[in-house]
Amino acid sequence: MTLKDKTTVTFYNGLTTIGGPMIEVAYNDSHILFDLGEVYRPELGLKLEDEDFETLIKYQLIGDVPDFYDEKVTGKKIDTDRWKHSAAYISHLHLDHSKALNLLDPSIPLYAGPNTAYMLPALNEHGDFLLPAAGHDKTYTRDIIAAEYKKPIEVGEITMEIWPSDHDAYGATGLIVKTPDKKIAFTGDIRLHGYHPDWVHEWLQAAKGSDMFIIEGTGVSWPERKQESSEEFTGPKNENELTEEIIRLQNANPKRQITFNTYPTNVERLLRIISDSPRKVVLHAKRAHLLKQSLNKDFPFYYLPGEAKFDDLKPELEVSYDDLIADDHQYLWQAVANYDQLQEGGLYIHSNAEPLGDFDPAYKPFVEQFAQRGIEYLALRCSGHADEAELKEIISEVQPKLLVPVHTLHPELEENPYGKRILPERGQIVTL
Ligand SMILES: [Zn+2]
The missing domain is CATH 3.40.50.10710 (Metallo-hydrolase/oxidoreductase)
Structure with a gap:
């Protein structure tokens, strides 16, 4: 349940796992969802054809998000009296951010950066990349709107801006969401040691002073490795x-x-x-x-x-x-x-x-x-994710009022010297 005349943010999945963030921002009769990935759990030994909706929910591979999934998948109708404006966004084409996009109701527009929008149908050409859409051949990929960078997308009273960022997925982006009274930024996956740190800094400037800053924390997931990696690591730094x-x-x-x-x-x-x-x-x-x-x-x-x-x-x-x-x-x-x-x-x-x-x-x-x-x-490796020092730098550029670390095994290791921090539970609603 969400409150009218207030900005609410609901954290459905991907909080203390590497990947699979599913987060809803709502205001009055408008709401948006990002991302639409699946948590990667190879130890379950699931094949793509085993991954029906009940299984995905049971193992918390996706969030149990109301009013976004296709009725043909969930058996539950979308409450169109409650929600007049809906949209979804995926930050980049990695499976932990995109694999479930075909489960989104066909009537809800899905936005992504242009490279993400063009590459996903090609990656799913043989039907072995994304989860299948109800009523379609497995090689089908639903429409993904190639958003123009930085140009506001109106979803009722909410606007979304998609900014080019940097990660080891081609065309990775970050998101800035504005409701009538709040600004929320979501990093997707991010780093400062890729080919485009300038793009990252530009979007962090645009995100500066966010009321809520949702940041990934893959780089602080294995504190026990920190010591060994700094001593032994001699490979490329960027x-x-x-x-x-x-x-x-x-x-x-x-x-x-x-x-x-x-x-x-x-x-x-x-x-x-x-x-x-x-x-x-x-x-x-x-x-x-x-x-x-x-x-x-x-x-x-x-x-x-x-x-x-x-x-x-x-x-x-x-x-x-x-x-x-x-x-x-x-x-x-x-x-x-x-x-x-x-x-x-x-x-x-x-x-x-x-x-x-x-x-x-x-x-x-x-x-x-x-x-x-x-x-x-x-x-010869190079990580797609910011390390601890880079995460600190990113947070210092945004100086958010409220920091929400997600997409990490140790969200408590990301701190906010500029305001508050929360570590939400799965399904928790935060009212701003
Ligand atoms: Zn990624």
Whole structure:
């Protein structure tokens, strides 16, 4: 229940988990919801087809949010007498912020930054990315409105502004919400060590003095790791250093096979590697197809033996797999399989690609296969999230009246020297 003539904020999910924030802002007969992701809990062993609405609610993978989900999914009608104006927003395309977007009622507009809006349908082309929409084929992705950055979107008495931000998901954004008497800002996922700290600072300025500042806190989730990481960490400190290291490795190894892989949704890192590399960068056809579908960009590509062809890739850009396997100087290419065919003495750069890390049982055998083959395995990582110091800096730029840390295992580790802080429980309504 929400109060009329007051701004209320209800925290439905994603508070003490990494990901899955679902938060509603309401004022009179207007309300908005952000984000529409699913908490990632691989230990449950659920397959996409097991994830019906009851299961998602039972395991708290999504919030039990009234009056936003499709009636065909919940069996409950939306109260259109109570709510005259509704909209939803997703901050970026990571699954813990987007996977449940097809559950949103088709009559409610969903907004996102343009890159997020264009890439999600391409990522879900095979129906294996998002949860399915009721009454549609699993490859369907509901309409996502590509919002113009910073331009107010009116939802009855509430306005939303979508600002470009920085995270390891291409086109990540932050949100500023204004009701007739309050200003609320939501970071989505955020960092200051990516390619666009200037964009982040600009939106933090716009968020300055917010009545409520909802901030992610992934970077303070593992305080026990702080000590070891500061002592042992020698890798790149930011995205620019990471790209520079990949360039340096090519220059330092003029006669050596060099392959790499990155995460599909970290498009910007890949675009930088392509543009800055002295070698010609060749992508696996599936990745080239994703970039063609979502950005309409063409890059050199290859097929593994026997793979089906994509009809949107330009044949003149194809490089033969045999040429790549035999090459030791011309190409930097994306290796995704058949690692046993790579050259002994070569270098493979694993840059936040899958398997992502030690927590995945597939990681150790993946790494070991390179050593067995005499190939150097190099993990070059850069986090998508602000660390403790960056979170402090972000909070100091906004100086909020009320701070609400979410999306973290330890919300109590984020403090607000400029005002109050609350650590809401799931389902808690905060009246501003
Ligand atoms: Zn994210």
